[in-house]
Amino acid sequence: xxxxxxxxxxxxxxxxxxxxxxxxxxxxxxxxxxxxxxxxxxxxxxxxxxxxxxxxxxxxxxxxxxxxxxxxxxxxxxxxxxxxxxxxxxxxxxxxxxxxxxxxxxxxxxxxxxxxxxxxxxxxxxxxxxxxxxxxxxxxxxxxxxxxxxxxxxxxxxxxxxxxxxxxxxxxxxxxxxxxxxxxxxxxxxxxxxxxxxxxxxxxxxxxxxxxxxxxxxxxxxxxxxxxxxxxxxxxxxxxxxxxxxxxxxxxxxxxxxxxxxxxxxxxxxxxxxxxxxxxxxxxxxxxxxxxxxxxxx
Amino acid sequence: xxxxxxxxxxxxxxxxxxxxxxxxxxxxxxxxxxxxxxxxxxxxxxxxxxxxxxxxxxxxxxxxxxxxxxxxxxxxxxxxxxxxxxxxxxxxxxxxxxxxxxxxxxxxxxxxxxxxxxxxxxxxxxxxxxxxxxxxxxxxxxxxxxxxxxxxxxxxxxxxxxxxxxxxxxxxxxxxxxxxxxxxxxxxxxxxxxxxxxxxxxxxxxxxxxxxxxxxxxxxxxxxxxxxxxxxxxxxxxxxxxxxxxxxxxxxxxxxxxxxxxxxxxxxxxxxxxxxxxxxxxxxxxxxxxxxxxxxxxxxxxxxxxxxxxxxxxxxxxxxxxxxxxxxxxxxxxxxxxxxxxxxxxxxxxxxxxxxxxxxxxxxxxxxxxxxxxxxxxxxxxxxxxxxxxxxxxxxxxxxxxxxxxxxxxxxxxxxxxxxxxxxxxxxxxxxxxxxxxxxxxxxxxxxxxxxxxxxxxxxxxxxxxxxxxxxxxxxxxxxxxxxxxxxxxxxxxxxxxxxxxxxxxxxxxxxxxxxxxxxxxxxxxxxxxxxxxxxxxxxxxxxxxxxxxxxxxxxxxxxxxxxxxxxxxxxxxxxxxxxxxxxxxxxxxxxxxxxxxxxxxxxxxxxxxxxxxxxxxxxxxxxxxxxxxxxxxxxxxxxx
Numbered sequence: 001x002x003x004x005x006x007x008x009x010x011x012x013x014x015x016x017x018x019x020x021x022x023x024x025x026x027x028x029x030x031x032x033x034x035x036x037x038x039x040x041x042x043x044x045x046x047x048x049x050x051x052x053x054x055x056x057x058x059x060x061x062x063x064x065x066x067x068x069x070x071x072x073x074x075x076x077x078x079x080x081x082x083x084x085x086x087x088x089x090x091x092x093x094x095x096x097x098x099x100x101x102x103x104x105x106x107x108x109x110x111x112x113x114x115x116x117x118x119x120x121x122x123x124x125x126x127x128x129x130x131x132x133x134x135x136x137x138x139x140x141x142x143x144x145x146x147x148x149x150x151x152x153x154x155x156x157x158x159x160x161x162x163x164x165x166x167x168x169x170x171x172x173x174x175x176x177x178x179x180x181x182x183x184x185x186x187x188x189x190x191x192x193x194x195x196x197x198x199x200x201x202x203x204x205x206x207x208x209x210x211x212x213x214x215x216x217x218x219x220x221x222x223x224x225x226x227x228x229x230x231x232x233x234x235x236x237x238x239x240x241x242x243x244x245x246x247x248x249x250x251x252x253x254x255x256x257x258x259x260x261x262x263x264x265x266x267x268x269x270x271x272x273x274x275x276x277x278x279x280x281x282x283x284x285x286x287x288x289x290x291x292x293x294x295x296x297x298x
Numbered sequence: 299x300x301x302x303x304x305x306x307x308x309x310x311x312x313x314x315x316x317x318x319x320x321x322x323x324x325x326x327x328x329x330x331x332x333x334x335x336x337x338x339x340x341x342x343x344x345x346x347x348x349x350x351x352x353x354x355x356x357x358x359x360x361x362x363x364x365x366x367x368x369x370x371x372x373x374x375x376x377x378x379x380x381x382x383x384x385x386x387x388x389x390x391x392x393x394x395x396x397x398x399x400x401x402x403x404x405x406x407x408x409x410x411x412x413x414x415x416x417x418x419x420x421x422x423x424x425x426x427x428x429x430x431x432x433x434x435x436x437x438x439x440x441x442x443x444x445x446x447x448x449x450x451x452x453x454x455x456x457x458x459x460x461x462x463x464x465x466x467x468x469x470x471x472x473x474x475x476x477x478x479x480x481x482x483x484x485x486x487x488x489x490x491x492x493x494x495x496x497x498x499x500x501x502x503x504x505x506x507x508x509x510x511x512x513x514x515x516x517x518x519x520x521x522x523x524x525x526x527x528x529x530x531x532x533x534x535x536x537x538x539x540x541x542x543x544x545x546x547x548x549x550x551x552x553x554x555x556x557x558x559x560x561x562x563x564x565x566x567x568x569x570x571x572x573x574x575x576x577x578x579x580x581x582x583x584x585x586x587x588x589x590x591x592x593x594x595x596x597x598x599x600x601x602x603x604x605x606x607x608x609x610x611x612x613x614x615x616x617x618x619x620x621x622x623x624x625x626x627x628x629x630x631x632x633x634x635x636x637x638x639x640x641x642x643x644x645x646x647x648x649x650x651x652x653x654x655x656x657x658x659x660x661x662x663x664x665x666x667x668x669x670x671x672x673x674x675x676x677x678x679x680x681x682x683x684x685x686x687x688x689x690x691x692x693x694x695x696x697x698x699x700x701x702x703x704x705x706x707x708x709x710x711x712x713x714x715x716x717x718x719x720x721x722x723x724x725x726x727x728x729x730x731x732x733x734x735x736x737x738x739x740x741x742x743x744x745x746x747x748x749x750x751x752x753x754x755x756x757x758x759x760x761x762x763x764x765x766x767x768x769x770x771x772x773x774x775x776x777x778x779x780x781x782x783x784x785x786x787x788x789x790x791x792x793x794x795x796x797x798x799x800x801x802x803x804x805x806x807x808x809x810x811x812x813x814x815x816x817x818x819x820x821x822x823x824x825x826x827x828x829x830x831x832x833x834x835x836x837x838x839x840x841x842x843x844x845x846x847x848x849x850x851x852x853x854x855x856x857x858x859x860x861x862x863x864x865x866x867x868x869x870x871x872x873x874x875x876x877x878x879x880x881x882x883x884x885x886x887x888x889x890x891x892x893x894x895x896x897x898x899x900x901x902x903x904x905x906x907x908x909x910x911x912x913x914x915x916x917x918x919x920x921x922x923x924x925x926x927x928x929x930x931x932x933x934x935x936x937x938x939x
Binding site: 193235 | 329334335339340344919
């Protein structure tokens with residue numbers, strides 16, 4: 001989980017693209033009436049190289065000898081929420097192909113980008129309530145600045161998958177958490193019997209802008225199975241009897257494609273960015289190329 | 299088809315556990331997956347194609363059951379019985395005797411036998427050779443050590459049955475020769491295809507393995523077993539006998555024809571195994587051809603029995619024609635004994651040579667049938683048959699001295715001495731004759747021959763080397779009988795002797811009148827055989843067909859015909875009951891039992907079929923697309939377009 005220096009530097013150059021929502025400007029209600037003239041001071045943030053020096057609060061600098069940038073309301077920093085699916089099904093795949101590791105890496109990368117850009121980072125490890133209670137805090141942040149990265153990465157590393165996914169509920173619970181809405185990344189395999197649509201709607205309803213990173217391992221896309229089998233769901237324990245032959249495998253592959261197509265259609269309709277990734281893809285490529293292509297990073 | 303090891307079919311019970319296994323839930327391997335969500339989706343999609351799935355599973359079950367069935371049937375060793383023959387030299391003896399013409403095996407027993415022989419040809423291994431012999435009246439080799447099936451087929455097509463008894467001795471000799479001539483070291487197999495009409499005794503053993511293939515089914519047969527016409531009083535009398543060789547009564551109608559005119563028709567019902575004799579008296583005394591025919595009581599269209607060759611018979615009645623006999627006697631007043639007996643003989647017109655004034659006798663130029671020289675023998679003997687009584691020197695034989703020891707008379711049975719009681723004859727003295735090569739002694743005494751006869755120089759000669767006055771012969775009852783026999787011998791009423799009819803294959807010597815230039819014999823099948831008579835006459839041997847033969851004599855000025863009949867008066871052939879076994883040498887050969895017949899097994903074909911089905915099953919199980927999957931892809935592709 002340790003990112004090497006070179007990668008971290010690369011990450012820093014990326015900035016998160018947030019096209020729509022800024023803090024305070026939520027669709028529909030509470031539209032700010034302020035039109036540029038009386039700009040209210042909202043918050044400080046650490047100075048990062050490249051920031052506009054006119055925004056530097058010299059008084060604070062003088063007092064504290066540390067540069068801080070004044071943020072106006074409309075310039076309030078982006079809240080980035082990294083929601084990682086923590087259900088049992090995520091702990092699938094061997095070694096580098098493990099979905100959870102991959103997801104946490106992605107979450108780490110995204111978090112690193114956000115922290116570098118001065119964004120306000122929150123993260124949550126979505127699990128069933130029972131599981132959550134048994135674990136350490138599954139919500140992280142909000143935190144800001146590169147200094148928080150280490151703690152963030154530690155948080156990520158401490159997460160363990162378990163329990164049954166109920167994405168809708170987890171997302172709903174998160175949306176009700178009273179946080180500042182922002183850009184929410186859902187990193188999940190979307191193996192949720194109840195679906196995910198309702199949860200996404202809730203989040204969006206709260207003003208979140210959503211991106212779904214759909215993580216699957218190669219053997220979930222093209223299972224290396226054959227013969228007469230009883231499939232046991234590691235998450236739910238349900239069994240399914242199949243007699244696998246070439247034909248059925250083809251059907252499965254086609255089903256996966258169709259499923260992802262369905263998700264993509266839904267996401268497009270609801271302004272959710274969608275990126276399907278495979279765990280056998282190098283994660284840098286996911287961040288540096290695939291996400292750029294999907295306009296999630298710039 | 300039959301199964302050689304039918305118990306192996308019990309292996310078919312293995313089908314039960316196979317089916318049970320398919321019906322029970324299959325043991326499935328448990329495999330963990332991250333989520334069964336997608337699998338459930340897939341299987342829901344697939345529900346629409348459930349029939350294909352079931353079909354596929356049933357297809358595998360069906361294929362496996364098929365393989366099991368093929369293996370089980372193969373283990374049971376199914377086989378088609380073929381009269382297969384051991385490889386090597388095969389000799390087929392087909393019975394060609396008259397009884398093989400019976401129609402109880404369609405179309406005839408002989409055809410059935412040929413068909414059996416054809417089956418043997420079919421079952422031949424490529425390195426075998428077959429010899430085909432038809433055992434008829436004169437056995438024939440149709441094919442010799444032949445391995446080409448086509449040639450054997452042609453040979454069999456040319457086989458024909460005869461109408462007479464088979465010469466099994468000759469046929470066996472041919473078979474032995476063929477067996478011995480085969481490839482060294484190979485045991486020959488001899489197959490006799492017959493209705494079993496082989497003689498019980500007397501046949502030599504055959505080398506190699508002998509098999510008997512029987513043909514024929516029934517023994518029911520009604521036959522005319524005798525037909526003859528003889529002179530009776532001033533006319534003639536017909537005698538016929540009908541035998542029932544079968545085990546059931548066969549009511550029939552017996553009809554008699556004289557020169558093809560119906561003279562008598564009566565119902566006849568001979569009990570099985572018995573015979574009935576019929577006599578028709580009061581027939582006219584002239585020449586006629588008589589025919590007797592048996593028909594079914596139901597009418598002409600119905601067959602009487604399965605064997606028709608013995609349902610007809612012919613006999614030719616030829617009363618003795620007038621024979622011109624010239625008597626040249628040395629005695630002054632003639633020989634009253636000879637003259638009287640000749641005058642009283644029917645069918646003989648005697649003439650006496652007249653002595654000239656100088657005492658010499660001039661033999662008339664006209665031909666006579668018989669010249670009787672009594673006591674005197676001319677230097678030049680005339681053409682014609684001769685009776686020499688008390689002859690002098692003559693070119694035909696030598697005589698030296700006389701003998702008086704005339705006791706102990708021995709009479710040799712012959713047509714000349716038949717019915718003549720000569721044993722008590724007394725002869726005072728007789729000339730001692732050197733019996734010539736051509737002569738056969740017929741009456742012998744201790745001192746020498748008293749009567750001999752034979753053929754020489756194209757004529758028949760009979761010699762009594764004693765003076766009739768020196769014996770009591772003219773006073774015996776035997777004298778006219780002997781004289782009649784001598785006349786019959788020397789000048790037969792017919793040019794040939796076929797009074798009682800011939801058996802098929804019997805040869806006939808025809809001694810026509812010297813004036814005859816050509817003899818043409820017409821057989822019942824319209825074949826004509828002609829020849830110019832030689833010194834011994836004409837030897838006619840093509841008497842294989844049953845029926846009436848016409849002998850046409852053609853001379854310079856005229857032609858006339860005589861007739862003879864060939865009949866099958868042969869109980870051995872008329873008894874058509876098929877034999878259960880035949881005797882060859884000392885062994886009795888019974889027809890092959892089932893396991894002695896060859897069996898052509900075809901389990902290798904079943905094994906091959908099973909292998910093919912196994913490959914199909916493997917393909918079905920392992921191929922990447924099932925029928926259902928293929929259909930889906932095609933449908934989807936179609937939808938995309």
